[in-house]
Structures are given as C-alpha cells and as structure tokens.
Amino acid sequence: MxxxxxxxxxxxxxxxxxxxxxxxxxxxxxxxxxxxxxxxxxxxxxxxxxxxxxxxxxxxxxxxxxxxxxxxxxxxxxxxxxxxxxxxxxxxxxxxxxxxxxxxxxxxxxxxxxxxxxxxxxxxxxxxxxxxNEPMAVALHAVNRTAPGPGDKVVVFGAGPIGLGAVLGYRRKGVEHVVVVDIVPSRLEKALQVGADAVVNSAEEDVAARLVELHGDGSTPRVRGVRPGTDIYLDAAGAPVVPRTVTSIAKHGATFGVVAVHKTPVEIDFGAVLATELNLVWAMGYPTEIFEVTDDLVQNWQEYAVVxxxxxxxxxxxxxxxxxxxxxxxxxxxxxxx
CATH class of the missing domain: 3.90.180.10 (Medium-chain alcohol dehydrogenases, catalytic domain)
Structure with a gap:
C-alpha cells in the first residue's frame, strides 16, 4: 500500500x-x-x-x-x-x-x-x-492546564486550529469572556464564528489598551503600568512577541499558558514579572483529553467544522x-x- x-x-x-x-x-x-x-x-x-x-x-x-x-x-x-x-x-x-x-x-x-x-x-x-479529534484534544488540554472557571476573562493569542479549539474549550467551561488576538482578518472572523466575544488585530490595534476596554482595569498599587483585568492568557501562536506582551501587561495573579511551539528562544525579564506573581503553565499533548473532547466534537460538529x-x-x-x-x-x- x-x-x-x-x-x-x-x-x-x-x-x-x-x-x-x-x-x-x-x-x-x-x-x-x-x-x-x-x-x-x-x-x-x-x-x-x-x-x-x-x-x-x-x-x-x-x-x-x-x-x-x-x-x-x-x-x-x-x-x-x-x-x-x-x-x-x-x-x-x-x-x-x-x-x-x-x-x-x-x-x-x-x-x-x-x-x-x-x-x-x-x-x-x-x-x-x-x-x-486529536488537535482538539491538544487544545482542550491547554484549556484545562490554565484551570478556567466561571467569570474568568480569557485571551487566546493565535486563531489557528489550536487557538480556535481553545476558544471552543473555554466556552464549554463557562468562562465569562473570550478575546482572540491575531493578525489575519480571516482567522479573526473564524474566531468569532466559533464563539469568541471579541477579536483584536494586533497589527492594527494596541493590544493592552484594547484589553483594558474589554476586560477592565486590573492594575493594582503593587504592579505598575497598564494591566488589563484579564485572568487567563493562552499562547497558541508561537510568536516571540506574545510572551513579551503578556509578561509586560498581565495583572497580579493572572495565568499564562503556553501550548504553541516556539522555534526560537524567547527572552523574558523575570525581574519585571516577579511582582505580578504570574502563574506560568505549559501544555503538550493530551494525557486525558483525547476522548474527553470526542463527545463535544460529535454533538457540535458543525462548530468544529469551521476549523x-x-x-x-x-x-x-x-x-x-x-x-x-x-x-x-x-x-x-x-x-x-x-
């Protein structure tokens, strides 16, 4: 064969x-x-x-x-x-x-x-x-690693297949608001189709300022600078600018999940991040999610078809x-x- x-x-x-x-x-x-x-x-x-x-x-x-x-x-x-x-x-x-x-x-x-x-x-x-089923399990594992809960405000960087799968996953988890950031208009349109509440074209808009508009002001006296009220950030893009952006704007106690494969090293100023007590988590594969995602995919296959x-x-x-x-x-x- x-x-x-x-x-x-x-x-x-x-x-x-x-x-x-x-x-x-x-x-x-x-x-x-x-x-x-x-x-x-x-x-x-x-x-x-x-x-x-x-x-x-x-x-x-x-x-x-x-x-x-x-x-x-x-x-x-x-x-x-x-x-x-x-x-x-x-x-x-x-x-x-x-x-x-x-x-x-x-x-x-x-x-x-x-x-x-x-x-x-x-x-x-x-x-x-x-x-x-397989890539959507990868996306669901990334969602699970960030431990979302009702009322959380989420940002997904990257509207490729894993990013779109993450949007579907976060929606199923009952989060309050999901924003998708990308630079390709057609991908941002797909993000809206699968359930994103808002999208940001980072080639044209100030991401931090736009997130403050969407998620409120999350800054506190102990952490300086613009801090959106975003609870969870997920990197499904793999672009070096994403970790740099998130670590520079995340509010105190936010979670930053990385599922994207970064092909080059990324430099992060840990000294500047320290005061935020940012929770950094990683996601690879699908230890338990491979068949957990199947029932949702079967029930809502028209939504997944957009991917x-x-x-x-x-x-x-x-x-x-x-x-x-x-x-x-x-x-x-x-x-x-x-």
Missing part, C-alpha cells in the same frame, strides 16, 4: 509498504481522513523526529473505518467509524516516530481496546471533522503537506481517502 514518509531532511515522499495485517487481538483500520499538523513540517524539515533522523511515517490526526476485528477484541464491529489515541499505540506513537503513520491507506491497532486507543463515533460526523480550511484527496497528500507548511496559505488542511 502507499504511505507518506519523511525520507530525508526537507523531503517527504510516497513509499510502498506492506499492508498491515490484524491478529486475534488487533483491529485493522482503513484511514478515511488525516489532518496535517505543524509538527509534520517540523519532522520533514529535520529529516525525522528531533533529535533523531531517519525514515519516518507521517500522519497522527486520523479518523478511520474498521475493516477487520480480531476475535479477541470486544466492542468493535466492521464498518464502525472511529477516532484514535495515537499516543497509545503499542508499536510507537502513530505518525510521530512509531512504526506506522496515518497518511497511509491502512493502519493496524495492536492489542486493541475500546477506550484505550479507539473510540467509536456516529457515522453522520464528516470525516474531516472527525480528524480534528477546517482545506481538504485534499489522498493522491495529493504531498501537496497537502506543502500547503499546510506555507505561512498564510491555509489554516487547517485535512487529507481525505476514498
């Missing part, structure tokens, strides 16, 4: 590999959709999973159809539509250094257990939306990787397999 692999630094290629087979404890899946992640571009550029180099199967945002069920597996039937925990495969992380990748016609789940690697979803959910900007057929998977890696060309690209 055909599969997309990193075959060298800066190169992803079609590779012919053996179609996997399922044993008594396994489930064979036909991949029906796979999202393209920013880490796919990172792996390709590096020539493998950093710091290692070498041939690497790509694709870790799949939705699939069950085509064969081992006789020792319970709770699954041929024809079921499923989403996957790609970090729970017993042969390594799917599409992130493991033996298989979801930019392939088929994958096999070894030692398959419903609720461990596999969750069944209704058939009415479009494949391209089902493929959002997808482009769909390409499997034959054009290499084009999809290029499109997703081109700054400003697309927001969320999903490959569809017939």
């Amino acid at each position: 055909r599969s997309v692999h990193v075959t060298g630094p800066g190169t992803a290629s079609w590779v012919e590999v053996d179609r996997p087979t399922a044993g008594p404890a396994d489930v064979l899946l036909r991949v029906r959709a796979c999202g393209i992640c920013g880490s796919d571009a990172l792996y390709t550029s590096h020539g493998g999973i950093p710091p290692r180099q070498g041939a690497t199967p790509l694709g870790h945002e799949p939705a699939a159809e069950v085509v064969e069920v081992g006789n020792q597996v319970d709770g699954l039937s041929v024809g079921d539509h499923v989403v996957l925990d790609t970090m729970a495969f017993t042969d390594g992380l799917l599409g992130s250094g493991g033996a298989q990748g979801a930019l392939s016609e088929f994958v096999v789940v070894r030692d398959a257990e419903v609720g461990r690697q596999v969750k069944v979803i209704p058939r009415h959910v479009p494949w391209q939306v089902a493929a959002l 997808v900007s482009d769909t390409l057929p499997f034959d054009r998977a290499l084009d999809a990787l290029t499109l997703a890696a081109t700054p400003g060309a697309a927001d969320k690209v999903v490959v569809l397999l017939d």
